[in-house]
Amino acid sequence: MKPSDEEAGCLVSRGGRLYTRSAAPGIRVYGERLVSFEGVEYREWDPYRSKLSAYLRLGGGPLPFRKDDSVLYLGAASGTTASHVSDMVPEGRVYCVEFSPRTFRELVRNCDRRPNMIPILGDATRPEEYSFVVGSSGVVYSDVAQKRQADILADNMDLFGADRGMVSIKARSEDVTAAPADIFSSSEARLRDRGFRIEDIHSLEPYEMSHAMIYVRRG
Ligand SMILES: C[S@@+](CC[C@H](N)C(=O)[O-])C[C@H]1O[C@@H](n2cnc3c(N)ncnc32)[C@H](O)[C@@H]1O
Numbered sequence: 518m519k520p521s522d523e524e525a526g527c528l529v530s531r532g533g534r535l536y537t538r539s540a541a542p543g544i545r546v547y548g549e550r551l552v553s554f555e556g557v558e559y560r561e562w563d564p565y566r567s568k569l570s571a572y573l574r575l576g577g578g579p580l581p582f583r584k585d586d587s588v589l590y591l592g593a594a595s596g597t598t599a600s601h602v603s604d605m606v607p608e609g610r611v612y613c614v615e616f617s618p619r620t621f622r623e624l625v626r627n628c629d630r631r632p633n634m635i636p637i638l639g640d641a642t643r644p645e646e647y648s649f650v651v652g653s654s655g656v657v658y659s660d661v662a663q664k665r666q667a668d669i670l671a672d673n674m675d676l677f678g679a680d681r682g683m684v685s686i687k688a689r690s691e692d693v694t695a696a697p698a699d700i701f702s703s704s705e706a707r708l709r710d711r712g713f714r715i716e717d718i719h720s721l722e723p724y725e726m727s728h729a730m731i732y733v734r735r736g
Pocket of ligand 1: 566567568591592593594595596597598599614615616617620639640641642660661662663
């Protein structure tokens with residue numbers, strides 16, 4: 518983790534573990550450990566449960582989130598990682614898009630306790646269908662584990678005017694027969710073609726096999 522992540526005090530590293538300052542003290546989202554540092558409650562951020570935490574543990578960062586950002590989160594599932602993002606934007610919002618109705622029900626329960634997390638039952642490949650809820654967004658984070666992962670990020674960043682974006686690329690979701698390194702290079706090339714600058718790319722192994730995180734900026 519790089520020092521600028523810690524500036525807001527929302528994300529801290531202690532003894533080799535990562536924590537986010539809890540926006541909903543006393544409440545666990547996925548059984549994570551709650552700890553107190555100097556009278557403030559933090560939630561341990563497990564790199565085996567969250568690719569964004571894995572990215573930081575592997576030397577990635579700083580993360581693109583600012584305290585008052587409007588974040589569009591694609592593929593929120595039940596809200597494990599999205600809840601940590603919500604901790605990092607205490608004056609902002611996290612719009613959480615998920616398309617599985619069953620998973621969405623769990624997401625809604627987790628959003629109930631976190632006023633800055635807004636659940637959206639929607640398909641990340643059809644951003645125009647939730648544009649009336651989201652309005653604009655500074656940063657898009659995408660973890661949809663399906664085909665066209667780079668384009669899904671780019672389409673959403675374009676529609677919502679985001680200048681920062683991160684995408685977790687699961688190589689096997691693009692093509693089970695291709696070498697993961699080739700999928701990562703073609704995803705990178707696609708994002709460049711779409712007008713984005715690659716800030717960082719990191720393999721997520723050993724936490725997630727055949728996954729890479731790509732961080733882009735516009736222009
Ligand atoms: C790898 S899981 C996400 C895990 C989650 N980001 C986390 O770290 O807590 C991928 C999720 O994306 C959802 N998903 C896949 N395709 C989607 C799409 N087109 N639109 C919205 N959600 C999608 C799946 O239902 C699944 O819940």
